[in-house]
Amino acid sequence: MEIEMRQVKSDQLKPKPEDESKLGFGDIVTDHMFLMDYETGKGWIDPRIVPYGPFEIDPAAMAIHYGQEIFEGLKAYRGKDGGIFLFRSKENFKRFNRSAARVCMPEVDIDLAITAMKKLILLDKEWVPCTEGTSLYIRPAMLATEPHLGVRPANSYLFFIIIGPVGAYYKEGLNPIKIYVEDKYIRAALGGTGEAKTAGNYAASLLAAEEAKEKGFTQVLWLDAVERKYIEEVGTMNMVFVIEDEVITAPLTGSILPGITRDSALHLVRDWGLKVAERSLPIDDVIEAAKTGRLKEAFGTGTAAVISPVGQITYKGEDHIVANGKMGELSQRLYNEIVGIQYGEKEDPYGWREKIL
Ligand code: COI
Numbered sequence: 001m002e003i004e005m006r007q008v009k010s011d012q013l014k015p016k017p018e019d020e021s022k023l024g025f026g027d028i029v030t031d032h033m034f035l036m037d038y039e040t041g042k043g044w045i046d047p048r049i050v051p052y053g054p055f056e057i058d059p060a061a062m063a064i065h066y067g068q069e070i071f072e073g074l075k076a077y078r079g080k081d082g083g084i085f086l087f088r089s090k091e092n093f094k095r096f097n098r099s100a101a102r103v104c105m106p107e108v109d110i111d112l113a114i115t116a117m118k119k120l121i122l123l124d125k126e127w128v129p130c131t132e133g134t135s136l137y138i139r140p141a142m143l144a145t146e147p148h149l150g151v152r153p154a155n156s157y158l159f160f161i162i163i164g165p166v167g168a169y170y171k172e173g174l175n176p177i178k179i180y181v182e183d184k185y186i187r188a189a190l191g192g193t194g195e196a197k198t199a200g201n202y203a204a205s206l207l208a209a210e211e212a213k214e215k216g217f218t219q220v221l222w223l224d225a226v227e228r229k230y231i232e233e234v235g236t237m238n239m240v241f242v243i244e245d246e247v248i249t250a251p252l253t254g255s256i257l258p259g260i261t262r263d264s265a266l267h268l269v270r271d272w273g274l275k276v277a278e279r280s281l282p283i284d285d286v287i288e289a290a291k292t293g294r295l296k297e298a299f300g301t302g303t304a305a306v307i308s309p310v311g312q313i314t315y316k317g318e319d320h321i322v323a324n325g326k327m328g329e330l331s332q333r334l335y336n337e338i339v340g341i342q343y344g345e346k347e348d349p350y351g352w353r354e355k356i357l
Contacts, residue, residue, distance in 0.1 A: 003116055004048040007123070008032065012051075016165075020131035023167035025304060030124035030163050034116045037145075038106050038157040047112065049120055052162065060147035062154040068144035069199040070099040073303045074260075076121050076136040076163075076356070078128045079344035084121065084136075084357040087342045089114060091260045092303075096140060099196040104153035105142055113140065117161050118356050125357060129165040133173070135342075137166040137304070169236065169304040170218055174335070176311025176325055177218035177300075179234060181283055182208050183316070187232060187255075189225035194232075194255035205235045217314065219300075223283055225255065230280040237300030237308060238262035241281060242330055243289045244296070251278040261301040265334050267350065274330075283315060290320035297328030307335040 008031045017023055029052055036047040063069045074092045077085045093114060097107040117138060121128070128136040140161045144154035170177055185208040188194025193201060205220070212220045221239065222232040231250050233239055238259040240249045247269050252258050270276050289295035290313065298310040311325040322328075327335075340346030341353055 001044070001047055001112060003034075003119060004046070005119075005123075006048065006050045008051040016127060017129070020129045020134050020165070021167070023129065023131075023134050023165055024171075025166045025169045026137070026164070028164045028166075030127040030165075032120060032124055033163075034120045034161040036108075036116070036159045038159065040155040044106070044109065044112070044159070047116060049116070049123060055158070055160075057145060058147035060149055061143070061145045062148055063143035063145065065149065066144070066151055067198070067200045067203075068103055068105055068154055068157075069141065070096065070103060070105060071139060071141035071197055071199070072096045072099075073197075074138045074140075075166075075303060075342070076128055076138060077342045077344070078130045078135070081344075082130075082357075083344060083355055084125060084128050085342060085344050086118075086354045086356060088260050088264070088352045089117070089354065091263075093140070095197065095258065095260070096142075099198055100142065102193055102196040103198050105144065106157060108142070108159055113159070113161075120161055120163060122357060124163060127163070127165055134165060134167050136163055138163050166304075169302075170308060172218065172308075174309070174327060176309040176322070176327060178216065178312040178314065179219045179221045179310055180212040180215065180217040181313060181315035182212070182220040182222055183228045184208070186225040186228075187222040187235065190253060190255050192225075192255065195252070195258055197257060202235070209235065221283075221313070224280075229282050229284070231283060231286065232256050234300050237302035237305045239310075240265065240297075240299055240301060241286055241289075241295065242297040242328065243285070244294050246275045246277055247330070248277045248279060248281050251280065259301055259303075261303055261306065261338065264338055264352065265301045265307070268334060268337055269330070272333075286313065287315055287318075287320060290322060295320075295322055297330055298322045299328065299331040299334075301334075306339065307331050
């Protein structure tokens, strides 16, 4: 399918951020976006890159009422030589299609979506920042547009990709964050939509996150929905714990997001010969390990957050300091390796990196 291009007039291009070192996360978008429509019976139609701007949506659009919305998050990285790289982007679109299937939305043609994404990035390439710690965040998303108030899967959808320069996701940057172990609310239950990147999961997480924020925490650590016993994830990241010499993360049983950074980190630590377990880890074991000095490190993995060290875990009113509140050795090594591959500075034995400019 041919992608139509309608570009912003050169005198109407937006100003770029003046100081890239001050980029936060998610406030700035570029000049263009990609759109494509779907209708039952016709499939995907009218792929187009157009000036960035609001789109019209019917107040009865089913996404608004019943939450048929999914999204992805990935990044493009500017190398020191000015080149632009993607990292495992196909994995994001595969996950996008799995999310689509879970909430009865149509799958996209992965090759077409990736072609469109690359065209969009290259058109807005001046927006890919070059300061250390920055990147271009890519947000593909899909929503149900059919105006209808009965509950069923919609017959029309809009797929779109928007992009924008970002810095660190957390204001702490690479400094360790404080997390609050949530034992009242839950994020997702087995059999639910936890492994899909659908808007409702994030809506469900907000109240707990706000309450934790009021108490001074950056994020909440979710426990399993049934027993409030086993570690799940941290909403914007998967979690990894190093207890003695074992690297432990929750298994992909359906209630947590199958993170691509999680998978990359697991590949690396396995190849480094470390002992790795994807297993259900009781929070009590983590706390016990923290108390006895056996919890060496805790960190999150995610596209937006990369590798984010945890310096404090608070559970049932008790604070536990992890790795003396500093970034641990493994967190740092993983961060260096993953970022090194992403920005074209390290060897890429896995073929994860793709140069697009
Ligand atoms: C990401 O890591 O890209 C995410 O989508 C997490 C968050 C920004 C929603």
